[in-house]
Amino acid sequence: MKQFVSFQQFRRQPTIVVDSTGLGAALTLAHWRGAATPELLRDDTSAGSVLRALHHPETPGMEATAVTANHFDIDGFVGVWALLNPQQALRHEHLLRLVATLGDFREINWHDPLADHALQLVCWLNAEEKARFYEPFGAPARRRREDEASAEKFAWFLPRFAELLTNPEVGRAAWEPEYARVKQGVAAIESTATIVRRYPDIGLTVVRTPEPLPYYALFSPSLGTDMVLSIYDGQRYEFEYKYTTWVDLASRPTLPRLPLDALAARLNPLEQTPRHWTFDSITDTGPLLRLSGKELSKPQRYADPDQRPIHASSITPEQLEEGVVAFFRTGYAGITPKRYWTWAEIKAAGADLAPGSSLLEKGQG
Template identity: 65%
Template structure:
């Protein structure tokens, strides 16, 4: 395999025929390795994460990879970074494939199997990536606030992280000063999730998990036990709630079939009929990376919605938790009648299912 060079996305547009694109779409790229919905990733390399696709390609060495000179991505996140780094460091990537897959899954889907012996290391690496990104640059989805384009601004992140990652991956203690705060917060929250203070109600036919836990928690703890499910209804003390479609239904998930996302407006309207506070239930569009339904206050920015639930306001409802859970479960059971889980929903098919499901 030839030694690839990272090329910022703006420059890669002019070198597409010689460029592998990761976790993004670049017209006329020699090879696409992305889990984005309807991305032209070859079937042999499809994976739940884009990093997983890159690792599959490394193992199989397709002709397109042999003839490539560059690798690029149009944004910086954990999954895309791991995929780019793996293609630039194939020997180390193959050696640490399992760990890298866990890092990418935690970064994108916020899921972590605490029984796995590498789970603790994966969390440390993701926390290090998160901390250094915020310290040195800007938070995820923060480029527009700096009046910059993500595909241009993110090149600076790649330039810093690509040469720094290998050393920390092999010895996470070298980055301890950065990863400790978030790591300890997640570990403490994970203890709450695993304690008797938390109850999980699973509805596998809907892909829904209802989490009853005292206080809002970091996603890496909250979503850890929701692997295999695509919606989470979080119910906190004082009747505070959030319903969220996970990122698993924004991408083309390879490992299992899923149900398509449904528009949540009708459910929000039903809850507004029951709500007696002055706040209104609002929801995001199905094409958002992680659509939420929640009681409105001051509108949340994309940065705030991507941040952990314990870092944003969540307002008290007049609806008791048991009643809310009943309404949410009833809505999805009704709306998903006749809809079967499968792989590779297009956005047109998703929208059509939502239209057909409306009363």
């Protein structure tokens, strides 16, 4: 039998580290870029690596009885729970994979027969986390370390999760509000009011829909791509790199993130409103490019688009889409998709796109 220990305790005994990295781990099961996950166990999600490990119990390090993670999120939680409850986890493997993918990448195939159950579990985890503890990325605002504070979340959720796997109705009061909001968003995405265009050569999905939506609905058409350009009525826009390019994705090759300051430098001369295009670093988990307003905190940026203000631009939707597509086609010219990019390789790939470079000027011409 395995038990959860806080991240500060993991060096006191042989410990499996999930969705995190740490020197001295008996075994690392994480999709973080450069993590020491064994080749055979690599997966798109950390929970997926755990489930692979359960199929290979002979893996060195699997004999360790302690399990930890340095933060609480849905993917990491599912991985930790699965190690502590291996037989149940393997019985529900497909559902757990859906939960981890939806929680981390915010994408799911709504035609999967278990998609609704996965959404209910994710919404339950989200709701109870916020109600009983604090929102994702909220520990610093409370002057707490995430690796310490998150242990309280694991202690509460670990003994309660199994019941929701077999009977989600017991958590309906918690999961229903977000579930209903997401399902309404899914209906909007699947309606004639929404137009989706995919540019597979650059890994971009463009979603043109009337109003901002929850991520679980907004990103559902983006399966297999790594960037989303959201175009809303009133010339309101957001561009985002998905989390799929922050981690080591195992299932398919990807293109490296390009610096968004270079794209902002292309858009700002076109912008006729008093606002300017702002951007996050490519090392952020989900970098946003959007028109400026009050600076968003990390919890606000992580929250759903329909929970934050999105400002109107003078650039038309057609101009914006054409400009974004042209920028990435120029930037990715000569770059071949691959698996397991290093951060050094990613930064080198975008070096020629720094504002003021000849490549950027060429793209603006």
